[in-house]
Amino acid sequence: MKPYRIETTCVQGGYTPKNGEPRQIPIVQSTTFKYDTGEDMGKLFDLEASGYFYTRLQNPTNDYVAAKIAALEGGTAAMLTSSGQAANFFAMFNLASCGDHMVASSSIYGGTFNLISVTMAKMGIETTFVSPDCTDEELNAAFRPNTKLVFGETIANPALTVLDIEQFARAAHAHGVPLIIDNTFATPVNCRPIEWGADIVTHSTTKYMDGHGACVGGAIVDGGKFDWMAHKEKFPGLCTPDESYHGITYAEKFGRSGAFITKCTAQLMRDFGSIQSPQHAFYLNLGLESLHVRMARHCENGQKVAEFLQKHPKVLRVSYCGLPGDKYYERAKKYLPNGSCGVAPPAPPTGR
Numbered sequence: 001m002k003p004y005r006i007e008t009t010c011v012q013g014g015y016t017p018k019n020g021e022p023r024q025i026p027i028v029q030s031t032t033f034k035y036d037t038g039e040d041m042g043k044l045f046d047l048e049a050s051g052y053f054y055t056r057l058q059n060p061t062n063d064y065v066a067a068k069i070a071a072l073e074g075g076t077a078a079m080l081t082s083s084g085q086a087a088n089f090f091a092m093f094n095l096a097s098c099g100d101h102m103v104a105s106s107s108i109y110g111g112t113f114n115l116i117s118v119t120m121a122k123m124g125i126e127t128t129f130v131s132p133d134c135t136d137e138e139l140n141a142a143f144r145p146n147t148k149l150v151f152g153e154t155i156a157n158p159a160l161t162v163l164d165i166e167q168f169a170r171a172a173h174a175h176g177v178p179l180i181i182d183n184t185f186a187t188p189v190n191c192r193p194i195e196w197g198a199d200i201v202t203h204s205t206t207k208y209m210d211g212h213g214a215c216v217g218g219a220i221v222d223g224g225k226f227d228w229m230a231h232k233e234k235f236p237g238l239c240t241p242d243e244s245y246h247g248i249t250y251a252e253k254f255g256r257s258g259a260f261i262t263k264c265t266a267q268l269m270r271d272f273g274s275i276q277s278p279q280h281a282f283y284l285n286l287g288l289e290s291l292h293v294r295m296a297r298h299c300e301n302g303q304k305v306a307e308f309l310q311k312h313p314k315v316l317r318v319s320y321c322g323l324p325g326d327k328y329y330e331r332a333k334k335y336l337p338n339g340s341c342g343v344a345p346p347a348p349p350t351g352r
C-alpha cells in the first residue's frame with residue numbers, strides 16, 4: 001500500500017480500528033493494567049514483551065497519538081511528554097550528561113535557551129551557541145571531543161530565523177553526533193526535518209498541533225537513522241548495559257529504530273515522570289486531525305499580517321520568511337515551500 005499523504009495521516013495515522021471498534025481513539029483513563037500472573041507482568045517490566053503496566057511509562061491512548069506524530073514526521077518511534085520543555089530536555093538529556101558538551105543554534109525559544117544555558121549548565125552540561133547563519137568553518141569549530149548533539153529550531157521562536165537543516169546535519173554527522181530539531185513552528189505539514197538529515201525531532205504540541213489552546217504537551221520523534229553503535233564510545237547510555245534497567249543495552253536490543261525512544265521512556269520517563277495525561281493526548285489527537293487544514297490558513301493569515309505590517313508607517317521592519325526580501329526568504333523556499341507559520345513579529349529597530 002502507498003504511504004498516506006500527510007493530510008490523510010493527520011486523520012488516520014497511528015490508530016486503525018478493526019471491525020466494530022470505536023472510530024475515535026479510546027481514552028484509557030487507567031493508571032495500571034490487569035495481569036493474571038506475576039510472570040506476565042515481569043516480562044513487560046523486563047521489556048521482554050510489549051504491553052502496558054503503568055501509565056507513567058506507557059498508555060495506549062498516548063501511544064496511538066505518538067504513533068500518529070511519528071508517521072507525520074516520517075520517524076520510526078515517538079513518545080509524548082507533559083510539555084515541550086520536557087520534550088526538549090528529555091531529547092538532549094537522553095544523550096548528554098555531566099561532563100558532556102552540546103552545540104546549539106543561538107536563535108531558539110527563550111525557554112529552551114534558559115534550559116540549556118542555565119539549568120543544564122548547572123547539571124554539568126556545557127553548550128556552545130552558534131549563529132543559525134554561521135559558516136561551515138564556524139560551525140565545525142564549535143565541536144569538542146565530548147560533544148554529544150547539535151540542537152536547533154526549524155523556524156525559531158520568536159526571531160523567525162530559518163535553520164539550514166542540511167548544513168547543521170552535515171556538521172553533526174561529520175562529528176559523529178545526531179541533530180535534534182525542534183519543529184514546533186513549522187509542524188510536519190510544512191517541513192519534515194528528518195527528510196533533510198535531522199535525527200531526532202521535538203515538538204511543543206501546545207502550539208499548532210493542539211491548535212485550540214487547550215493542552216500543554218510535547219513530543220519526541222526518532223528518525224531511526226542514527227547508528228549509535230558506530231559511535232558507541234560517545235553514547236555509553238545507549239550502547240552499554242543499563243544497570244538501572246536489568247542490564248539492557250538499548251542499541252543492541254532495539255536497534256536504530258527503537259533504541260532512543262525506549263531508553264528515553266525506560267529511564268527518563270521512569271525517573272522524571274513528565275507524562276502527558278491520556279485525556280490530553282485525546283485532545284491533542286483531535287487537534288492533529290485538522291492540522292493540515294489549519295496550517296494552510298495560519299500561513300495565509302501570517303502572510304497577510306506580515307504584508308500589512310510591512311506597509312504600516314509605524315513599523316520599521318517585519319521578520320517573516322514569506323516576504324520577498326526577508327533574510328530567510330530563499331532558505332524558506334527550500335525548506336518550507338508550502339508556507340512557514342502564522343507568527344509575523346514586527347522587528348524592533350535593533351532586531352535582525
Ligand SMILES: Cc1ncc(COP(=O)(O)O)c(C=O)c1O
Nearest residue numbers: 083084085109157184204206217
Ligand atoms: C519552539 C518551542 N519549543 C518549545 C517550547 C516549550 O513548550 P511548552 O510551552 O509546551 O513547554 C515552546 C513554547 O513556546 C516553543 O515555542
